[in-house]
Amino acid sequence: MKNIVVEFRNVSFSYEKERVLQNLNFKIYENEMVTIVGPNGGGKTTLIKLISGLLIPDFGDIFLSTSNIGYVSQHSDLDNKFPISVFETVLLGRVKNFGLIKKEDKEKTIEALREVGLEKIKNKSFNSLSGGQKQRVLIARALATEAKILLLDEPTSNIDVEIGKNLNSLLKKLKEKMTIILITHDTSFVSNITDRVFCINKHFKEHPLDVNIDNIIKSSYDNDVALVRHDVNIKETGGENELY
Numbered sequence: 001m002k003n004i005v006v007e008f009r010n011v012s013f014s015y016e017k018e019r020v021l022q023n024l025n026f027k028i029y030e031n032e033m034v035t036i037v038g039p040n041g042g043g044k045t046t047l048i049k050l051i052s053g054l055l056i057p058d059f060g061d062i063f064l065s066t067s068n069i070g071y072v073s074q075h076s077d078l079d080n081k082f083p084i085s086v087f088e089t090v091l092l093g094r095v096k097n098f099g100l101i102k103k104e105d106k107e108k109t110i111e112a113l114r115e116v117g118l119e120k121i122k123n124k125s126f127n128s129l130s131g132g133q134k135q136r137v138l139i140a141r142a143l144a145t146e147a148k149i150l151l152l153d154e155p156t157s158n159i160d161v162e163i164g165k166n167l168n169s170l171l172k173k174l175k176e177k178m179t180i181i182l183i184t185h186d187t188s189f190v191s192n193i194t195d196r197v198f199c200i201n202k203h204f205k206e207h208p209l210d211v212n213i214d215n216i217i218k219s220s221y222d223n224d225v226a227l228v229r230h231d232v233n234i235k236e237t238g239g240e241n242e243l244y
């Protein structure tokens, strides 16, 4: 029997008066990879913000087996006016309460960069990298925190098919040592490695793996449901904290 890593019990969430998630119940287990799909505005990002602790539910309870959570959000750009190297970006994952950086922190940073295959470009500026490389650096930053749960919000935005394949192999490797929860509109990208598929449209549904997910979403929610990737930056609204 696998250990439960995340459990939602009757969880509901609203932004001000708008109910976005209604009575969610599910469990996610150790070393599982769960893919979250659903229409635009269905509440997928809200769900992973609840898991990360960035948002607090109105009702219900969320149980987590660890507070070590790495979150790679949809938007990978850092401020261009704030030049930062690849190494420093990943090292930020080790900075706790503005304490001193120790030798061990630098070692863990290099280890994380090696794991995602980017050790050789550690001195490059983060903003000079391609979309796919930036994604890998941000995954390395999550690894440097020694995360036990990795949350990824649309990791295939801004990257081409070839880089997507590399990311797929990286996630397959990482799945052996952590639980991965990933939002994507591109289900083919993870179909060979995901263990379960959750569909979120205010309510929760779990779908079987062996069918075409896009068709399921359309038949479940109606044909007009928009399934689009986030290739554009959208400014966050509301009073939430940004993790990075």
Ligand SMILES: Nc1ncnc2c1ncn2[C@@H]1O[C@H](COP(=O)(O)OP(=O)(O)OP(=O)(O)O)[C@@H](O)[C@H]1O
Pocket: 015, 020, 038, 039, 040, 041, 042, 043, 044, 045, 046, 047, 230, 236, 237, 238, 239, 240
């Ligand atoms: N900070 C916020 N303040 C108010 N409403 C918000 C906020 N963030 C999201 N919403 C609203 O909550 C609903 C769910 O948004 P969410 O981003 O979780 O959906 P999503 O499934 O991730 O959508 P997408 O596929 O477009 O990224 C939407 O109606 C959205 O407009």
